[in-house]
């Protein structure tokens with residue numbers, strides 16, 4: 279266990295609270311100690327209030343903050359005197375506790391204090407650190423866990439049997455602590471939950487945490503329960519996109535709303551899912567109460583391999599800010615599937631949720647396997663798990679639920695996504711809550727956005743094998759395809775038919791037409807499985823209704839694409855798939871139009887650039903975002919009953935009207 283304390287860095291933090299931030303971040307940097315909002319820390323500080331009275335204030339981690347990135351503003355300042363009185367009560371319901379904590383802060387705008395606040399207050403030490411350290415949980419959740427903990431820590435730790443976090447746990451800890459504390463006491467072990475350390479300085483408390491968790495790690499090492507079997511499994515090359523999309527459709531149907539599904543086929547996940555004893559191992563419940571809540575075994579889709587599912591009911595707003603919509607939270611759909619071929623599949627309404635589930639379960643896998651090496655994994659009894667599910671606090675969080683984004687749980691694919699209209703479409707779809715896959719021949723696409731709901735893939739849409747590979751990657755990442763925006767295309771320099779080289783004609787037809795046929799054909803089986811019906815939007819051109827001289831290949835390719843879309847509308851309508859076209863004109867904020875080109879075109883018409891840009895009936899400028907927002911809207915419910923529509927985005931053109 280690495281001790282990350284650094285004297286030089288620490289010296290930059292001069293106040294008690296600043297040091298609290300510093301060591302909290304050190305804890306947060308180690309994912310084997312703290313993962314996604316798990317763990318909390320506090321410091322007790324004497325302050326003088328506005329009317330000149332001295333008060334003792336407990337600064338405790340506020341909800342919505344992660345230890346790794348916490349700042350001073352992430353700590354909620356609560357009056358100690360009141361907390362100590364609360365600790366003396368016989369009973370305090372969770373909603374009452376939440377109310378008392380919030381109404382006894384010294385800053386109205388501070389975040390809600392952690393549910394473990396009263397526990398922090400009742401420990402008589404200046405600094406208190408709490409984590410759900412993997413090594414400690416591995417031991418508390420193994421056969422003879424209690425005896426092993428006693429063997430490792432002897433009198434150094436006060437040991438608390440499992441109780442759900444909240445007021446009862448705070449009281450139980452206070453009671454045990456008062457009875458068992460000795461001069462040697464360095465901390466507390468909470469069975470099936472985690473560990474507390476404390477000290478008079480930030481460093482003392484942090485050092486103890488590292489030392490105490492290190493002892494648990496050493497115990498696992500000396501008992502041959504540390505090294506995990508080397509995974510030999512590798513991800514299959516065979517196409518899985520059809521099967522994954524089917525699985526996602528089945529899960530979304532159970533949930534009643536579209537869900538994302540992300541497959542992790544890394545060797546460690548595949549090796550775990552392929553274990554002979556996976557049926558037993560995966561069904562034993564969560565590592566700690568804030569991880570997994572209910573387990574269930576479901577055969578899905580009649581595959582010869584049974585899938586083991588774990589229903590996650592943990593609500594992610596601790597980490598992600600706002601509650602998801604209530605319906606999705608209360609649905610019976612699994613949040614995780616283990617499959618020998620698909621590996622660890624995490625399921626959620628947002629890409630961020632699937633990432634969190636993946637992180638949590640990757641740690642859980644290690645905990646389960648090490649505890650198994652130690653003689654057997656033993657999770658919380660089912661009754662405790664049930665309690666958490668109906669926990670007042672969780673219910674309270676649910677009631678705050680915000681409205682989900684328009685395309686929550688859905689996946690869109692955009693071609694030509696690195697710039698111009700394509701990039702604007704990616705942004706419009708992300709804004710509406712979709713997970714987006716962007717394809718482009720330009721490698722920049724891969725780095726376009728660093729966020730869990732975007733996957734950028736370098737892909738030449740004219741290369742059939744590359745397109746199929748990209749779809750396979752997209753589905754493995756997000757679970758399927760709901761919306762397809764066909765935007766990629768080229769517009770070669772003007773050339774009259776009399777001089778048009780065959781090679782140029784073929785190139786334009788190949789990219790603007792043939793590649794879209796391949797994309798539509800390959801996406802069709804995926805769109806058919808879209809939980810809320812498939813949608814296709816074609817970025818056409820004004821040249822379809824009003825072709826231009828010198829643009830034969832371009833106009834012909836776009837007109838043929840338009841006809842292709844109309845046939846698709848006829849063929850796919852009964853599958854619920856709708857396909858609509860946009861015909862933009864004179865969109866100048868794209869890579870095609872440099873200032874130079876614009877100037878020369880404007881001069882040609884004897885206009886200023888500004889006049890040239892507004893050379894339409896309404897005299898308005900058309901931007902990529904105008905086209906993109908209309909494209910996104912056409913995937914939404916306003917157009918739910920419209921297919922084969924062709925809509926101009928051109929400010930009005932007298933040749934079209």
Ligand code: ZN
Pocket residue numbers: 317394408409410443471472
């Ligand atoms: Zn905890």
